[in-house]
Amino acid sequence: MAGRSIQIAGTNAERTRAHNRRVVLGYLQVKHGAGRAEIARSCGLSTQTVSNLIAELEQDRLVVAAGRRRSARGQPPVQYAFNPQGGAALGFEVRPDALLVALTDLAGALLWDAQRPLASSDPHSVVAVMTELSQAAAARSSAPVLGAGLVLPGPFGVEGLSMAGATVLSGWDGLDSASALAEAALGLPVIVEKDATAAAIGEVMRGSAKGLDSFCYLYFGAGIGLGVIAQGQPLRGAFGNAGEVGHVVVVPGGRPCDCGNLGCLEQYASRVALRRHLATRGLLAPDMPPGLGQTDTVALRLLAEGDPDLDAWMTEAARLLAPVIGTLENLFDPEAVVLGGALPDALLDGLIARLDLPQGSVSRRTGRTRPRVLRGVSGRMTGALGGAALVIHDTVTPRLDSAP
Numbered sequence: 355m356a357g358r359s360i361q362i363a364g365t366n367a368e369r370t371r372a373h374n375r376r377v378v379l380g381y382l383q384v385k386h387g388a389g390r391a392e393i394a395r396s397c398g399l400s401t402q403t404v405s406n407l408i409a410e411l412e413q414d415r416l417v418v419a420a421g422r423r424r425s426a427r428g429q430p431p432v433q434y435a436f437n438p439q440g441g442a443a444l445g446f447e448v449r450p451d452a453l454l455v456a457l458t459d460l461a462g463a464l465l466w467d468a469q470r471p472l473a474s475s476d477p478h479s480v481v482a483v484m485t486e487l488s489q490a491a492a493a494r495s496s497a498p499v500l501g502a503g504l505v506l507p508g509p510f511g512v513e514g515l516s517m518a519g520a521t522v523l524s525g526w527d528g529l530d531s532a533s534a535l536a537e538a539a540l541g542l543p544v545i546v547e548k549d550a551t552a553a554a555i556g557e558v559m560r561g562s563a564k565g566l567d568s569f570c571y572l573y574f575g576a577g578i579g580l581g582v583i584a585q586g587q588p589l590r591g592a593f594g595n596a597g598e599v600g601h602v603v604v605v606p607g608g609r610p611c612d613c614g615n616l617g618c619l620e621q622y623a624s625r626v627a628l629r630r631h632l633a634t635r636g637l638l639a640p641d642m643p644p645g646l647g648q649t650d651t652v653a654l655r656l657l658a659e660g661d662p663d664l665d666a667w668m669t670e671a672a673r674l675l676a677p678v679i680g681t682l683e684n685l686f687d688p689e690a691v692v693l694g695g696a697l698p699d700a701l702l703d704g705l706i707a708r709l710d711l712p713q714g715s716v717s718r719r720t721g722r723t724r725p726r727v728l729r730g731v732s733g734r735m736t737g738a739l740g741g742a743a744l745v746i747h748d749t750v751t752p753r754l755d756s757a758p
């Protein structure tokens with residue numbers, strides 16, 4: 355978004371302290387125990403600074419003393435460890451038809467989740483449901499909730515385009531206004547992120563992208579979004595809209611899309627496209643609620659029955675997806691492309707099995723240790739878990755834009 359431009363930060367004691375705190379926590383999260391001198395040496399901080407930070411982090415229960423390590427001479431140093439149970443993180447995913455919430459500890463382990471249907475995706479009514487779920491989550495958490503990640507489908511602030519449609523939230527004009535609205539209602543710090551990017555960060559924390567530094571995440575929400583993690587950092591674009599891959603034209607002159615293009619990927623390979631297809635077959639009752647959960651249920655049943663029409667739909671969707679994946683590989687040189695989100699695992703696996711990936715790709719090389727395409731493992735809660743992961747990421751990882 356325009357407000358999040360990169361600035362040269364001035365020296366500011368509070369800013370420096372917050373940054374150093376993240377550096378120390380980030381180090382202990384990876385290191386599983388270290389003494390003060392080691393932390394100081396490894397993080398480039400003075401021992402006094404580390405001692406002050408450790409005292410503060412111990413008080414906040416984010417760090418615990420974990421005994422002494424054997425040492426060749428002298429008094430062995432006290433070991434300090436990151437305490438994932440010292441805090442909790444909330445993640446909300448707003449879909450056009452549902453609100454999903456996940457409560458996790460600071461290691462990303464799920465403590466509680468819930469889902470509510472949404473009659474309207476108007477921000478004020480969504481925030482009212484969020485407030486109720488936030489209170490329910492706080493009541494279930496023995497540790498303080500440090501913040502909430504709010505995950506929305508993009509694009510944001512594109513009022514110049516006629517983007518209103520089944521895959522877009524109406525009324526959510528920008529990330530900044532959404533975050534201000536949610537912070538006021540929840541009384542918590544709120545980080546807003548696009549669903550595909552949040553899902554990608556969540557998948558690094560606890561899923562198929564663990565250990566990956568550069569990868570692409572194709573997110574099947576209602577439409578199709580793309581999250582790109584490059585050298586460990588999400589790629590957002592100038593206005594937070596990088597990755598609108600659902601509106602890449604794959605069939606020139608093809609089906610009209612809500613965005614104004616003809617033949618967008620989203621019109622062929624998304625959950626909304628699947629729903630439309632099943633509806634034309636009369637498999638979805640006309641009076642059913644507008645949610646996509648029914649679509650998933652019907653499609654899974656057809657898949658289990660070996661329905662030839664569903665098979666043909668998936669084959670066509672995979673045929674159009676494959677060159678898009680090849681393009682992503684050539685553009686971003688990822689370690690892998692992950693397919694995940696709300697589309698059920700069996701359908702994602704079916705799509706992946708049908709992909710005939712292009713030969714002409716930088717990702718096609720000998721000595722690969724993992725497949726070019728992976729399936730996400732967080733299932734329908736991917737977005738909400740990704741939201742919680744944003745809070746954890748913000749708590750323990752030094753951000754590039756917060757460097758003193």
Ligand SMILES: [Zn+2]
Nearest residue numbers: 601611613618
């Ligand atoms: Zn489109």
